[in-house]
Amino acid sequence: MATGKGLFGSSLARKYWMALTGLFLCSFLVIHLLGNLPLMTGDHEAFNIYARFMTTFPVIKAVSYLLYASILLHTVDGLMLTRQNSAARPVKYANYNGAANASWASRNMALLGTFTLVFLIVHLKSFWFEMHFGNVPTVLIEGEEVKDLYTLTVTSFAQWWYTAFYVFAMAMLGFHLWHGFSSAFQTLGINHPTYTPIIKGIGAFFALVIPGVFALIPIVIYLNSLAA
C-alpha cells in the first residue's frame, strides 16, 4: 500500500516542485523579455501601455500571484534541499575535484540562485514596487493618464553601476539556466536518447539568449544616455 509521502516531503517530491516552479519561471522570462523589447527601440508609448497592461489586466494579475508563489516555493524549496545536501556530508573532503566530473554551473546552483534572488529583490524594489505603490509620474496616452515606467527605467539605467549590476545578474541567471533548464526535465523523468540532446540544446540556447537580450537592454539604454 501507499508508503511514501506522496508529492510532499520526500526528496524526489521536493525536486519535482523545484523543476515545475523553475520551468514556470522560465516561461515568465520569455513573456517579460518580449514586453521589454520596446525599451530597446525606445518606443516610449508601447512600453508604458505594456506596463499598464501587466499591472491591471485581470488574467495577468491572477497569473502574477502564481508567479509570486512559484518564486517563493522555488526559493524555500531550494533552501531546504541545500541544507539537507550540506548535512548529508558533515565531514568534507580535504581534496575534492568537482571540476573533473561536473560543470561549474551544476555545482553552484544554490549560489547562482541566491544571487538571482538578491537581484530579484533589488529589481522588484526598483520597478515592481514603484509601479504598484510608488509615486511614478504619469503621461497622457490616448487621453488617459498612464504611469511613466519608461522614463523611470531609462533614468535608472543611465547610471553605469546600475547597468553593470544588471549585466552581472543576467550572467549569473544564464549560468543558473544553463544547468537548470535541462535538469528540470531529468527531474521530471524525461531522459531519452533522441529528445534529451534536443532539450539540452534548447536549454543552452535559452540560457544564452534570454539573459543575453535582457542584459542588452540596459546596455543600449546606457549607451543612448551617453549619446544624449
Next chain:
Amino acid sequence: MNLTLQIWRQNGPQDAGRTVTYPVSNVSPDMSFLEMIDELNIDLIKKGEEPIAFDHDCREGICGMCSMFINGEAHGPDRGVTTCQLHMRTFKDGDTITVEPWRAKAFPVIKDLMVDRSAFDRVIQAGGYISVNTSGNTLDANAILVPKADADAAFDAATCIGCGACVATCKNASAMLFVSAKVSQLALLPQGKVEAAERVQNMVRQMDLEGFGNCTNTGACEVECPKGISLENIARMNREFLSASLTH
C-alpha cells in the same frame, strides 16, 4: 616511482582522525593502487606501526569494496575502474596523492579508509527484491517473455556493484544513481512490475531516512561510476516515483 601519500588515518568511529603523510619509494608503474598500499602496509608492520585499514576483496573490479577517494575523485582519476583496477602508471614520479575515505553522513567511517555502507543494504531490504512463491510450484523465469531491449536495460542497471562511488563523488552525497539502478533492474522486467509502485516508494523513503542528500543532476555519479550506470536510471526512478505517488 617515488611518491608522497597523504592518507586519512582514523582509529575508530569516535576518533577525530587526521591526515598522515607517507613517502613511498620504488613503486612499480604496473602495480595496482591497492598493491601499492599493501607494500606500504608491509613497511608499516615492519616498523611496528599500525597498518592502514582499507576494504578490498575480489581485486578484479566486481565486488565494489575498495572505496578510496583518491586525489579528489572516487577510485582516482581513471574512468570505469575501481581502486583495484587503478594502476600506478596513471601517476607520475614525484606526485603527491591524497587518499580519503568515502565522505557521507550515511557512510560512517569504521577505521582509516573503511566506511560502513550498510545503508545500501537497508535500501535494498526496503524493496530491492521480488516476492516469489518458492514452495515447489515456482514458475520458470524463462517462460515469461521479456523484450530484448528491456532485458538489456535491466541488465545494464544490474551491473551496479554497490560500491558507493556515486555517493562519494556527488557534491550532495546523494544515493540516487545506486537506488535508481536497483529500482530499474526490477521495474523493467515483468516479474518486478508487480511490486514496482510499492518498491520505488519504499526504497526512496529508506534512502531519505539514511540521510543521503538530494540529486541536483550534476551527472558526476555517472562519470565516476566504475560500471557506467547511466543517468537514464535516475530519470526512470523519477518517473516511477511520480506515477506511484499519483496512483498509490
